[in-house]
Amino acid sequence: MNVTLRQLRAFVEVARSGGFTAAAPKLHLTQSATSLQIRELEAQLGLQLIDRSTRRFALTDAGNEFLLSAARIVADVEQSVADTRELVHKRRGRITVATTPLLASTLLPQCIAQFLDAYPAITVRIADLPPEQIARRVLSGDADFGFGVFPEADAQFDRTSMLRHPLGVMVPSTWPLAARRREPAWSDLQGLPLIAMSHASGMRALIDQHMRGAGVQVNPRFEVEYLGTAVGLAEAGLGVAVVPAYVGKLMGSRRVRFRPLRNPVVQRQIEVIVRAGRSLSPSAAEFRDYLAARCRTLDG
Template identity: 35%
Template sequence: MSNNISIRHLRAFTEIAKSGSFTRAAENLHLTQSTLTATIKQLEEQVELKLFDRTTRRVMLTGEGENFFPVAEKLISDFDTAFNDLKATTSQQKGKIGIAASPSMIGRMLPEIIKSYHQAYANIGLYLRDDNASGIEQRVLENDVDFGLGGNHSNQPELNYQPVLMDQYGIVLPSDHPLSQAAQLNWAHVSSLPRIHLTADTGTRSQLYKLERENNLGLNTQSPLIEVSTPAGLADMVKAGLGVSILPALAASTSAFSTLTFMPLQSPELQRKIYIITRKGRALSPAAETMMIMLQDYFKTTQLPHHVTKVPS
């Protein structure tokens, strides 16, 4: 026999058990007595047991009803808790948001927007995953985070890429470097200089490969003398005078590069796009949806770092 017992059957059962009366239970549940009687009849037919003994003066639980009563109360409690949790999530009184982003996004762009969100929705947990471009995509694909902020590393067919920022490439060099006083620098100026690059597994380095191929920049990025796996380590190498580096403006605006000079490169002026990355077919929670909208508005209205621009609508 199929099980057609619902939460209304359990509420009817427990209310009658507590009040000892169909009349009072019907009043408490805002039901007619005939509706309540039919509901209990359906329940007893489903379990094939008599749950109440009815006398002219009182309704009492049978032995089987006594055994079932605490179980029914727990089922109702669990249902109410789960339903209230859903409502709390919808109203953003409860929940958690995960975001994967590059170190430069986390360090330079996200603190202010996270502060604003946390002030508005103090009960929503926030966790950030610092990762490279391919790692950001993978975390979104695996549902480890709600969405990502980064480059389009591999154009995954299961992901949506919404462009939000344009980030111009330039050269990072010590402030006392002879070229730091130049009015304008071209890519040709960089080709003959000793350079330090991020390692090949980073999105910045793979994007440089692509730029070199598409624009014939003559950088020979395949065989640099020095490679570093982190932006902070790269900044230390440049400060030590071991060479210059090519970075997007946002990466060069983080605190690790605060004592270095960033100069945008011209002829050609090249930019990378930064995207909000979501998984196709996956609905965001109300909290994550609100955070994403706030991010989009923030990128459109805030004063961005030099040489970082919003994508035209």
């Protein structure tokens, strides 16, 4: 059986209009072409749907019963097409972004507010997660994309660079290191109380590597899971924390000062990751562009 949507639409319109003559203009067909569509449909079904034996137009019993199903199918398809057009034009949709708690609480709120001003019918959901869980949400399809810092080599993802910033040290504002004119080197951290990320953080190994390379003994006063916690401890004057530069800009606290570290300069990169081979919906792609624009204001 090869019943087409065109045939179903013709039958529904003929039934609603009360005849071939009235239906043909609405279908953008001639009367004979409309009649042909119905005959082909009847041939496919093996049923007579319209009684042509009388001068008055009438559906057969089979035609009346079939009309209920045909009308529902046509309506469902037309609604699906309309919904798809709404998505394409970003008049509706749903986006889920998986990111870290720090980015979710600092960078994303303003971006979401601007996006929803432009596209109020789109729903934006944020999954604020530990970094190691973000990639899993993206792979499972529970998130449209991930936003954060990720391992460089992973063929499971397509990646878009959003923001590149150097590592530096967050220093309590009253400490001499915060006021020094010369940018500090890694070796200048020797002897200072250190607030370190836990070993579960991908950043910890990188930081330890450069501190040891500079002859700094790694003996943290505190070990924490989240960058926001590290900054909070530094604000309280409890130590220094090595963080990416964007953290200092996003936190905006007067109680600590961010100083880029030199010898060497170490770059960190925030990216958007999408499951490899998956295309973003129009609304998700648009939100990614809003994120990129927000990140450009923090770059450098």
